[in-house]
Amino acid sequence: MLTEPVPAAAPAVGPHQRSRLQFGVRGILLLTALVAVWGTHSLNRRSIEQLQARLPSMRAIAAELTVADPSRISVIKLPAMWFDEQKWELFLPSNEYQLCLATEEVDEQGLAPVDRQLPLPQGRVRLELAKKRTDAGWQVTVLHDDQVVLTVDKPQSWDSDNGSSGGGHFDRQQEFLPDEQVILMRRRFMVRTSPTRSQSPQGPAAGVLLWLEKPAADP
Amino acid sequence: MNLPDSPSAEHAAASASITEKRPSRLRFGLAVECLVGIAILVGAIRAVQSGRERSELRTEYQRLVRKVGELAISDTTKVWVSALETGDPMHFAWRVYLPANHHFRVRHQGGSSSSNRPDSAEFVARVRFRMSDSGHLQVYGHYGSGSHLGSRGSGEVAQFIQQHWERFQIEQLGSEGAVSLEPTDSATLLRITVPDDLQAEMRELLSPHASSEFVPEYFAVHLGLSRSNP
Numbered sequence: 001m002l003t004e005p006v007p008a009a010a011p012a013v014g015p016h017q018r019s020r021l022q023f024g025v026r027g028i029l030l031l032t033a034l035v036a037v038w039g040t041h042s043l044n045r046r047s048i049e050q051l052q053a054r055l056p057s058m059r060a061i062a063a064e065l066t067v068a069d070p071s072r073i074s075v076i077k078l079p080a081m082w083f084d085e086q087k088w089e090l091f092l093p094s095n096e097y098q099l100c101l102a103t104e105e106v107d108e109q110g111l112a113p114v115d116r117q118l119p120l121p122q123g124r125v126r127l128e129l130a131k132k133r134t135d136a137g138w139q140v141t142v143l144h145d146d147q148v149v150l151t152v153d154k155p156q157s158w159d160s161d162n163g164s165s166g167g168g169h170f171d172r173q174q175e176f177l178p179d180e181q182v183i184l185m186r187r188r189f190m191v192r193t194s195p196t197r198s199q200s201p202q203g204p205a206a207g208v209l210l211w212l213e214k215p216a217a218d219p
Numbered sequence: 220m221n222l223p224d225s226p227s228a229e230h231a232a233a234s235a236s237i238t239e240k241r242p243s244r245l246r247f248g249l250a251v252e253c254l255v256g257i258a259i260l261v262g263a264i265r266a267v268q269s270g271r272e273r274s275e276l277r278t279e280y281q282r283l284v285r286k287v288g289e290l291a292i293s294d295t296t297k298v299w300v301s302a303l304e305t306g307d308p309m310h311f312a313w314r315v316y317l318p319a320n321h322h323f324r325v326r327h328q329g330g331s332s333s334s335n336r337p338d339s340a341e342f343v344a345r346v347r348f349r350m351s352d353s354g355h356l357q358v359y360g361h362y363g364s365g366s367h368l369g370s371r372g373s374g375e376v377a378q379f380i381q382q383h384w385e386r387f388q389i390e391q392l393g394s395e396g397a398v399s400l401e402p403t404d405s406a407t408l409l410r411i412t413v414p415d416d417l418q419a420e421m422r423e424l425l426s427p428h429a430s431s432e433f434v435p436e437y438f439a440v441h442l443g444l445s446r447s448n449p
Contacts, residue, residue: 030255037262044269051276057341058283061314081310082347083359083368 065089065124065173073097073182073212076173086129086168086185093178095122096214101142101150103158106188106207111181116150118142120212129168129185129210131159140208158206162190162198166207182212287343290314290397295339298444300408301397308384309348311409313393315363316341317444321402324443325362328432329369332362335447346409346440348384356380358438371438376424380437387437388412400444408440 059066065076071093078087097120102112128143138158142150166187176182188207190198288303299316317323317340324333342363348371351357355370356377372380380387390410392398400406413421413434422430 026252027255030252030259033259034255034262037259037266041262041266041269044266044273047273048269048276051273051280055276055280055283058280058287061287061341061343062283079343080361080366081345082349083357083366 060172063171063173065091067091067124069175072178073176073180074173075170075176075182075184077168077170084131088127088168088170088184090120090125090127090182090212092120092122092125092212095119097212098215099127099142099144099150100209100211100213101140101152102209103140103152103154104206105204106186106209107204108186108188111211112204112209115152116142118144118149120144127184127210129208131208142210154206159189160192162192164189164207165200179214183209184212185210288312288314290316290341292316294399296402298400298402298404299397300393300400300406302391302393303343307347311346311389311391313344313391313408314341315344317363318402320447322445322447323363324445325360325408325440326443327360327367327440328371328438329358329360329367332365332367333443334364344408346438350377350381354378360440362440372433376421376429376433379421379424383417386414386417388414400442402444402446404444406442408442410439411437413437 061079063076063079065074067074070091073093074091076089078089080087098117099120100111100114100117103115105112126145128146130141130143132139132141134153136153137156138154140152140154141148164187166185168185169183186207186209188201188205191201191205192198288301290299290301292299295316296318298318298321299314301314303312303314305312317336319339320337322333322335325331340363343361344363345359345361347359349357349359353373354377355373358369358371360367360369371377388411390407390412392406392408398406413436415435418434421434425433
């Protein structure tokens with residue numbers, strides 16, 4: 001309390017007491033306002049801490065792309081809603097990138113001869129890779145924002161249903177330097193070694209390689 | 220709260236002695252009030268800033284809840300399961316929390332899988348049925364790590380199931396809210412049963428072997444949990 005006791009010498013209330021009493025009321029109001037603003041801030045901070053503790057796991061489950069540095073490539077694989085669903089969301093810092101698709105001579109590392117390629121725009125890009133059976137064999141398609149942009153037809157022998165190794169990358173978001181190659185998917189089809197056994201091929205093999213690269217600038 | 224002045228001489232004398240002290244007290248009072256005022260101003264600015272930050276995080280939290288559901292974990296040593304709304308009667312999903320150092324097994328008609336987890340984990344488990352281009356009713360399952368694809372009927376049987384799906388009895392763990400399980404429990408994540416009045420009709424469409432596999436329990440996913448060594 002900011003009020004003071006009235007001095008015994010004063011038999012009645014004079015001007016100085018009035019000012020002290022007025023100060024007292026003002027003091028109470030100031031104190032109330034002080035508690036209100038700092039109390040609100042304290043409650044907000046507590047709520048912020050609780051939310052900040054819960055959000056990382058929810059962001060990871062939701063697999064949403066967050067662009068922390070617009071000068072870098074950001075990429076995340078989206079949660080599959082069906083078997084072997086391969087979808088990614090990317091952020092590209094410029095429109096200089098090309099999406100490349102290869103279906104032959106896919107090795108355990110490195111790149112492969114390009115079957116199809118496509119320039120990509122700057123900003124957020126959603127890609128999907130799908131493989132389906134056709135009457136003639138197989139069809140591999142790449143969708144950009146749900147529109148088919150690349151198609152490769154392959155014969156039945158391309159994938160003999162012996163199984164495969166590898167798959168889509170980036171279950172968790174990753175960032176890359178602007179000139180880095182980004183391998184979205186590397187899958188190699190197994191080869192049958194006996195009527196009951198299959199194994200991963202030695203060296204380049206049929207499969208799917210999907211990557212992103214920035215073509216070298218002309219000298 | 221103004222009080223009436225007293226004109227008495229005693230009061231005047233007392234007032235005179237007190238008035239001498241007033242300037243310093245007033246200055247002190249004003250200084251305190253100024254400091255409190257500054258503290259209020261700073262507090263108000265901080266409260267507005269933290270309120271804005273809280274509001275942004277809350278908005279993101281609510282958006283994520285709509286997308287992946289909410290799972291309030293009050294005991295991190297237990298397993299927590301909460302069903303999610305998918306908007307598709309043939310699509311089932313759950314938010315799952317597993318404590319650290321646990322062995323997690325999943326068993327269903329298409330096989331089984333298991334995993335040891337040294338760290339706690341949160342994920343969305345999913346079971347989804349869909350008719351394929353070739354007329355097979357396929358089931359896709361994803362339980363944190365690994366997934367499976369199987370067939371649960373083809374041709375006439377698949378069409379019959381799809382046609383009567385709304386009448387099949389569905390028991391989904393966590394559909395009434397988050398459920399906690401002891402880390403050594405077993406539980407049925409999902410059980411889909413053919414209703415009594417459709418069982419005879421469905422058996423007619425199936426071979427005797429398939430009949431026992433599909434009727435009365437059409438599909439079920441069981442969880443098994445046990446502690447593993449850290």
